[in-house]
Amino acid sequence: xxxxxxxxxxxxxxxxxxxxxxxxxxxxxxxxxxxxxxxxxxxxxxxxxxxxxxxxxxxxxxxxxxxxxxxxxxxxxxxxxxxxxxxxxxxxxxxxxxxxxxxxxxxxxxxxxxxxxxxxxxxxxxxxxxxxxxxxxxxxxxxxxxxxxxxxxxxxxxxxxxxxxxxxxxxxxxxxxxxxxxxxxxxxxxxxxxxxxxxxxxxxxxxxxxxxxxxxxxxxxxxxxxxxxxxxxxxxxxxxxxxxxxxxxxxxxxxxxxxxxxxxxxxxxxxxxxxxxxxxxxxxxxxxxxxxxxxxxxxxxxxxxxxxxxxxxxxxxxxxxxxxxxxxxxxxxxxxxxxxxxxxxxxxxxxxxxxxxxxxxxxxxxxxxxxxxxxxxxxxxxxxxxxxxxxxxxxxxxxxxxxxxxxxxxxxxxxxxxxxxxxxxxxxxxxxxxxxxxxxxxxxxxxxxxxxxxxxxxxxxxxxxxxxxxxxxxxxxxxxxxxxxxxxxxxxxxxxxxxxxxxxxxxxxxxxxxxxxxxxxxxxxxxxxxxxxxxxxxxxxxxxxxxxxxxxxxxxxxxxxxxxxxxxxxxxxxxxxxxxxxxxxxxxxxxxxxxxxxxxxxxxxxxxxxxxx
Amino acid sequence: xxxxxxxxxxxxxxxxxxxxxxxxxxxxxxxxxxxxxxxxxxxxxxxxxxxxxxxxxxxxxxxxxxxxxxxxxxxxxxxxxxxxxxxxxxxxxxxxxxxxxxxxxxxxxxxxxxxxxxxxxxxxxxxxxxxxxxxxxxxxxxxxxxxxxxxxxxxxxxxxxxxxxxxxxxxxxxxxxxxxxxxxxxxxxxxxxxxxxxxxxxxxxxxxxxxxxxxxxxxxxxxxxxxxxxxxxxxxxxxxxxxxxxxxxxxxxxxxxxxxxxxxxxxxxxxxxxxxxxxxxxxxxxxxxxxxxxxxxxxxxxxxxxxxxxxxxxxxxxxxxxxxxxxxxxxxxxxxxx
Numbered sequence: 001x002x003x004x005x006x007x008x009x010x011x012x013x014x015x016x017x018x019x020x021x022x023x024x025x026x027x028x029x030x031x032x033x034x035x036x037x038x039x040x041x042x043x044x045x046x047x048x049x050x051x052x053x054x055x056x057x058x059x060x061x062x063x064x065x066x067x068x069x070x071x072x073x074x075x076x077x078x079x080x081x082x083x084x085x086x087x088x089x090x091x092x093x094x095x096x097x098x099x100x101x102x103x104x105x106x107x108x109x110x111x112x113x114x115x116x117x118x119x120x121x122x123x124x125x126x127x128x129x130x131x132x133x134x135x136x137x138x139x140x141x142x143x144x145x146x147x148x149x150x151x152x153x154x155x156x157x158x159x160x161x162x163x164x165x166x167x168x169x170x171x172x173x174x175x176x177x178x179x180x181x182x183x184x185x186x187x188x189x190x191x192x193x194x195x196x197x198x199x200x201x202x203x204x205x206x207x208x209x210x211x212x213x214x215x216x217x218x219x220x221x222x223x224x225x226x227x228x229x230x231x232x233x234x235x236x237x238x239x240x241x242x243x244x245x246x247x248x249x250x251x252x253x254x255x256x257x258x259x260x261x262x263x264x265x266x267x268x269x270x271x272x273x274x275x276x277x278x279x280x281x282x283x284x285x286x287x288x289x290x291x292x293x294x295x296x297x298x299x300x301x302x303x304x305x306x307x308x309x310x311x312x313x314x315x316x317x318x319x320x321x322x323x324x325x326x327x328x329x330x331x332x333x334x335x336x337x338x339x340x341x342x343x344x345x346x347x348x349x350x351x352x353x354x355x356x357x358x359x360x361x362x363x364x365x366x367x368x369x370x371x372x373x374x375x376x377x378x379x380x381x382x383x384x385x386x387x388x389x390x391x392x393x394x395x396x397x398x399x400x401x402x403x404x405x406x407x408x409x410x411x412x413x414x415x416x417x418x419x420x421x422x423x424x425x426x427x428x429x430x431x432x433x434x435x436x437x438x439x440x441x442x443x444x445x446x447x448x449x450x451x452x453x454x455x456x457x458x459x460x461x462x463x464x465x466x467x468x469x470x471x472x473x474x475x476x477x478x479x480x481x482x483x484x485x486x487x488x489x490x491x492x493x494x495x496x497x498x499x500x501x502x503x504x505x506x507x508x509x510x511x512x513x514x515x516x517x518x519x520x521x522x523x524x525x526x527x528x529x530x531x532x533x534x535x536x537x538x539x540x541x542x543x544x545x546x547x548x549x550x551x552x553x554x555x556x557x558x559x560x561x562x563x564x565x566x567x568x569x570x571x572x573x574x575x576x577x578x579x580x581x582x583x584x585x586x587x588x589x590x591x592x593x594x595x596x597x598x599x600x601x602x603x604x605x606x607x608x609x610x611x612x613x
Numbered sequence: 614x615x616x617x618x619x620x621x622x623x624x625x626x627x628x629x630x631x632x633x634x635x636x637x638x639x640x641x642x643x644x645x646x647x648x649x650x651x652x653x654x655x656x657x658x659x660x661x662x663x664x665x666x667x668x669x670x671x672x673x674x675x676x677x678x679x680x681x682x683x684x685x686x687x688x689x690x691x692x693x694x695x696x697x698x699x700x701x702x703x704x705x706x707x708x709x710x711x712x713x714x715x716x717x718x719x720x721x722x723x724x725x726x727x728x729x730x731x732x733x734x735x736x737x738x739x740x741x742x743x744x745x746x747x748x749x750x751x752x753x754x755x756x757x758x759x760x761x762x763x764x765x766x767x768x769x770x771x772x773x774x775x776x777x778x779x780x781x782x783x784x785x786x787x788x789x790x791x792x793x794x795x796x797x798x799x800x801x802x803x804x805x806x807x808x809x810x811x812x813x814x815x816x817x818x819x820x821x822x823x824x825x826x827x828x829x830x831x832x833x834x835x836x837x838x839x840x841x842x843x844x845x846x847x848x849x850x851x852x853x854x855x856x857x858x859x860x861x862x863x864x865x866x867x868x869x870x871x872x873x874x875x876x877x878x879x880x881x882x883x884x885x886x887x888x889x890x891x892x893x894x895x896x897x898x899x900x901x902x903x904x905x906x907x908x909x910x911x912x913x914x915x916x917x918x919x920x921x922x923x924x925x926x927x928x929x930x931x932x933x934x935x936x937x938x939x940x941x942x943x944x945x946x947x948x949x950x951x
Contacts, residue, residue, distance in 0.1 A: 077659065248661040249689045249709035251727045253749075293731070293749060459899035459919040462873055463856045464789065464817070471897055471919070509896070515921060547660075548943070549922040555662065555943075596660040597687070 043356060044366055044386020044399040045132070046433045046446060048482065050125040057536075057566065057581060059164045059172060059608050062119040068540060068564075070127050071480050071501035072143070073521050074114060075545075078246040078598040080197050080213050083115040087142030088129060088450060089476040089505030089517045093405050094141035094425070096132065100149055100221075100235050102265055102282045105139050107304035107332045108341070110408035112145075116259045118217035118239050120162070120174045121189040123150040129446060129480060131403035131429045134352050134368040134384050137328070138406040141427045141452065149235060151185035151223040152178065159613050166583070166606030170195040185223040192216050197246070199601040202591035208246050208599070210254045210294075215241035229272065235265040244294075248597055254294035260287045274316035282308040289337075302341055304334035304409060320364075326352040334409040344413040348374045348406075352382075363389040368401075376412055380404055380426050395435035403427045411456055411468040419468045427452040444482040451475045473508040495527040512551040516595075518543040518559075532570040539563050547596055560592035581608035644718040646679070650908055651702065651717075651949045653692040654942030657920055663692035663706060664942035665720070670951070672911065672928060675939045680704070680713065683720040688713060695949040696736040696743070698758045702949075703743060705733045712736070712745065714761055717951065728763040729754040739778035740801040746773040746785055751793075753785055755804050769797045769806055779821040780843065786819040786828060796828055798844050808844040813837075818860030818869060822880050829860035829869055838867065840882040852876075852885045863907040870905055875912060877931070890933030906948035911936065915945035 050069055058065045063074045063083040072095070073086045084092035093110035096103060097117075105112050119125065125147055132140035157179040164172040171194050178187040194214035198207050219237035226232065244256040265282040287303040307330065314324040328350040335343040352370035359365065365387045372379035384401035405425040412418050431448040455472035483498040501521045505514040513519060520543035527536045545557045567582045582605075589603040648670035654677075656663035665688065666677045680688040689709030696703045702717040703726075712726035712733060732748035742764065743756040751772045755764040774788025783801055787793030796810040796819065810828075814837070818829035826841040836857035839849040854871035861868050865880050873894060876886030895901035895916045903924075904915035912929040924945040928937040 248659060249687075249706075249711070251710040251730070252690065252708060253710060253731055298749075457919060457921075459897060460903050460917060461899050462870070462902045464858050467899070469899065471899075510922075547657075547662075549918070552923055555923075596657070596662050 043364065043388045044397045045128060045130050045431070046397060046435075046444065048127045048129075050127065052123050055120060055122060055125065056160075056162070056610060057568070057608075058120075059166070059170075059581075059583065059606050060585075061115045062117050063114040065119060065125075066114065066127075066145070068523055068525070068538060069497075069499070071129070071482075071499045071521060071523075072127070072145075073501070073503075073518055073542065075516050075594045076115065076598070076600070077595050078208060078211060079199065079601050080115050080195065080211060080243065081246055081598070082113055084111065085114060085142075086503075086505075086517050088448065088478055088480075088501075089474075089503040089514060090142030090427075090450070090452065091455070093139060093408070093456075094427075094452070096136045096138070096140035096144040098136055098144060098146045099237065099263055100147070100265055101267075102263070102280065102284065102308060103137050103139070104261075104263065104284055106286055106408075107306060107334055107346070108286065108288075108302055108409045110139065110405065110411070113259070115213075116215070116239075116241055116243065116257075118191055118215065119147065120191050121149070121176065121217060121219055121237075122147045124148050130399060130431045130448065131384075131401045131427060131450070133382050133403035134354070134370045134401065135326075137350070138404060138424070141403045141405055141425070141429075141450070149187060149219075149221045151180070151187060151221055151233060153180040153185045153223070153225065154182055155180035155185065160610070162608060162610050164606055164608040167604035168196050168199050168601070170197070170604075170606065180223075183225045186220070188220040190216075190218050199604065201599040202589065202602045204599060206250065208601075209250060210244045210256075211246035213241065213243035215239065215243075229270055231269045233265075233267040233269070235263070235267075237261075237263045246598070253292070256291045256294060258289040258291075261285065276314040278312045280308065280310040280312075282306075282310075284308065300339040301337035302334065302339055303337070304332055306330055306332040320358040322356045324354045326350070326354075326370075328352075332409070334413070340415045341410065341413055341418075342415060344409055346375055346409065346412075348372060348379075362391055363387070374406065376420055377407060377422055377424060379406070379424055393437050395433075395437075397431075397433040397435075399429075399431045399433075401429055403429065405456075407456055407468065411458075414468075416465050417458065417467045422456060422468060423454045423470050425452060425455050425470075440485055440487045442482075442484040444480075444484075446480040448479070449475070449477050474505060474514055475508055476503065476505040478503040478505070491531045493527070493529040495529075497523075497525045497527075499523045507549055510549045510551075512549060513546055515546050515549055518545050520559075532572055534566075534568040536566040536568065537563070538565075542594065545594065555596065557593060557596065560590060561588075562590055562592065563587045577612075579610040581610065582606075583608065641719070643683075643721065645676070646718055646720060646951065649674075649951050650911075650913070651695050651951065652904075652913075652915075652926060652941055652945050653695055653704070653947045653949070654924060655691045655693065655707075655944040655946045657943055658691055658708060661687055661690040661709070662943055663688045663690060665692060665695070665704060666926075666941045666945070667720075668926075668928075668937075668939075670909075672937045675941075677940070677942055679720045680715065680722075683715070684722045686722075692946075693733070694735045694947050696738055697949070697951070698738045698741075698743070701758070703736055703758075705736050705745065707732055707734060707748060712743075712756075724761045726756060726761055726763075729756075729766055734773070735775050737776045737778045737783060739781070739783050742801060742804075744776055744778070744783050744785075744799065744801075746776050748772065748774075748790070753783075753799060753806075765804055767799055767804055767806055770795060770809060771797075773797060774816075775819045777819055777821045777826060779823060779826050782826075782844065784819060784821075784826050784841070786816040789815050789817055791815070794830070796826075796841070810841065810844060810846060812839070817856075817858050820860050820862045820867070822862040822865070825880065827860055827862065827867060827880070827882060829857055831855060831857045836869075836871070838869075838878070838882050838885075848882060850878075850882055850885055858902070859905040861905070861907050863910065866907075868907045868912070870902055873901065875914075875929070889931050890929070892929070893927065893935075903944065904946040904948060908948060908950050913948040915941070917944045917946070920944050 076083045087095040097112040129143040162174040174191045176189040197211035223233045262285040268279045270277040285305045289301040310328045332346045350372040354368040356366040368384040370382040386399040389396040407422040429450040433446045454470035481500040485496045505517045522541040525538040541561045652666040654664045689706035691707040693707040704713040710730045714724040734746040736745045743758045745754045751769040753767040771787045771793025773785035783799040798808040812830045814830040817831045834855040836852040857871040873891045878886040901916045903917040
């Protein structure tokens with residue numbers, strides 16, 4: 001919770017608060033981390049902030065970034081292809097993604113493809129393990145990932161341009177500009193990536209065929225301070241990609257997929273002395289085209305648009321008791337193009353109440369309740385409850401909640417096979433989180449239990465057709481360890497970040513480990529800096545994965561470890577300072593896959609230039 | 614060139630062998646499969662983990678993954694069907710756009726057909742030629758069944774699923790995933806689609822006893838079996854069950870399924886089938902009867918376990934007694950006579 005990462009509109013709030021000696025200050029720390037929320041909800045749950053310098057120094061896909069820096073496990077259909085997360089051993093639809101506070105998982109598929117989502121334009125990315133459906137709605141079962149842009153008033157113009165080039169003709173350009181006056185704050189950004197992605201399949205005597213991809217992202221944010229009490233913000237983002245799907249066998253019919261999304265969000269913040277209110281209006285549109293027989297034009301597609309209205313109120317009742325209330329309404333319409341999804345509509349209305357009470361100046365508890373109604377299925381009543389204790393060297397967070405994942409448009413309305421009798425997937429979780437701080441070392445240990453019922457899967461029926469059904473039950477017991485160490489002396493700095501996840505995710509019927517869920521995931525990143533030069537070695541280990549529910553050994557995917565090294569030099573030229581990053585990925589040239597047969601790249605090289613002005 | 618010479622040589626030698634008496638003791642220790650049945654396990658779409666299993670005629674010996682064992686390489690993505698020709702087995706690998714030609718006794722690869730294929734589906738043999746339907750294209754691809762040389766592509770009105778040959782005709786049926794409701798008849802002497810036989814509903818099964826061709830058409834409320842003689846429907850019988858599937862001929866009987874029920878009628882096709890028994894439902898409540906066939910009185914039924922696990926095959930007798938149950942590869946979808 002470093003205040004240095006704060007570039008927020010909420011700085012202004014903080015300033016007000018400080019002047020008024022307002023008891024909001026502790027909550028506002030939380031707000032600053034993820035400024036789009038006006039709640040105390042983080043108090044009994046852990047958040048991990050991936051800051052701007054980590055984002056800045058990364059090239060490659062969003063999957064690369066999260067695989068390397070978090071405990072979330074990703075499986076990819078080959079590099080850059082469809083990527084699905086398993087957060088705390090859950091499914092891809094059980095990981096929520098929020099863009100500036102608005103949920104953006106695909107309405108059609110229920111998940112985010114992390115190789116079809118841009119990430120370089122965000123000022124911070126917050127990873128929050130554990131259920132959060134009261135705050136983040138459907139899909140917040142394993143955890144949530146928050147993509148945040150920050151707006152700063154009174155800021156000189158700042159430009160940043162990044163160029164990267166590397167193996168397999170991989171190219172990227174990212175540009176960002178931000179500035180602010182007393183009343184306005186503005187950011188704009190642009191990104192472009194492309195790659196031939198034709199890497200050698202190690203040990204298979206062939207290349208990755210038809211794996212090329214390119215994508216463009218464009219966006220801006222504006223904040224306008226109307227007066228001391230009212231601020232409005234506008235966020236806008238567009239993303240278009242064109243991704244060929246790599247062939248699994250060489251004579252296969254070539255295909256490609258285009259994914260596009262358009263996101264617009266208007267927020268209005270109102271603040272009085274003990275009252276904060278934020279009103280959101282958002283429109284999110286997603287659209288895809290699937291070319292099933294390249295080079296012909298034969299294609300199918302689909303689109304979905306969501307209008308989203310939300311009001312969040314936060315009221316400071318006494319200096320110990322805080323209450324907040326949410327009202328949400330969303331309406332989604334979706335339709336296939338030359339596919340089997342008829343025009344369909346979904347409406348959800350939700351009301352939630354959260355309370356937070358400080359028992360002492362170090363500890364307290366919180367409770368949340370949520371009720372939702374939806375058009376075509378019955379949503380469960382949700383709750384959360386938590387306890388927190390904070391001292392200088394030790395923090396304890398205990399949290400329990402009920403969460404859910406709604407059926408997707410395809411699950412409900414696809415013809416044939418969509419099933420209007422589906423129930424949402426529901427989960428119950430319990431989570432204990434300890435943080436120890438000692439000198440230069442921070443250790444964070446979570447242990448958790450999740451029980452998930454009514455998991456939705458498409459299964460073949462004896463009519464010969466496939467149908468969506470509530471079939472699976474899973475119980476997950478796991479633990480996560482996060483270590484951070486940081487020491488500086490003379491001109492040198494040494495830093496280390498270690499993530500370890502132990503995930504026992506058990507399919508209750510089979511009593512076996514869930515498929516595509518490694519029991520162990522381990523990452524370590526070291527950072528040694530001497531003056532303007534840094535060397536950053538990192539290592540990723542993924543344990544064995546089963547591909548069948550009976551955990552058949554013959555079809556299991558072996559454990560693997562991948563080493564990367566980054567070498568960074570900051571050139572402090574007086575008139576033209578810039579940074580050069582030289583990256584060697586998979587330095588040991590390890591042959592590995594995380595889906596059957598889908599070989600990942602061997603050793604590859606990238607160079608990145610970062611220039612700020 | 615090497616690739617072509619070897620199969621031609623093999624073709625000549627193997628084909629001449631096939632006329633010899635099957636009872637002679639094998640001299641080649643690689644000839645592990647001398648009778649029985651093959652099973653295609655389609656695997657997970659996109660994972661290229663298709664495989665073939667073998668069951669001996671006495672049902673005592675089951676061998677899984679025989680293609681990889683014999684050849685040291687993977688079969689490909691979505692094994693759809695097998696058709697026999699002499700000592701050859703043609704394994705149609707749908708999403709790999711390949712047909713693996715193997716010696717059926719050793720399952721060693723003889724040749725890989727790649728030309729003229731787009732999502733190949735089912736195949737049949739007529740006049741020493743191989744006819745292959747396509748999931749996406751309204752075409753049938755034709756190959757020399759002895760040299761594997763691509764001959765031509767026959768245009769159809771709609772894409773076809775199952776294909777059978779009888780009485781000097783090749784019958785390509787527009788299947789469940791096709792827009793058409795036709796059996797498109799091909800004359801193998803000219804390799805053109807000469808006649809179409811029209812039906813009211815999608816065709817969910819086609820089979821032959823060598824003399825006649827039988828087609829099963831179905832909708833959600835009822836089904837119908839038609840007996841086809843030459844290029845004409847000779848007679849039809851209505852079945853009260855909707856969504857009937859898998860019409861297969863075995864001996865002088867016809868079998869089909871509806872729900873979890875197995876039905877039997879005679880190949881005169883003058884009356885609807887009588888229900889023999891219900892198969893045991895799958896553990897997940899779904900997934901059973903993904904594959905079905907009746908071969909030499911053995912009723913083969915597969916459960917694909919929602920494609921999340923190795924499949925199982927159960928062999929029943931007509932009275933519903935289970936003769937054999939075993940694990941296969943992922944997604945067992947078809948059963949083929951040796």
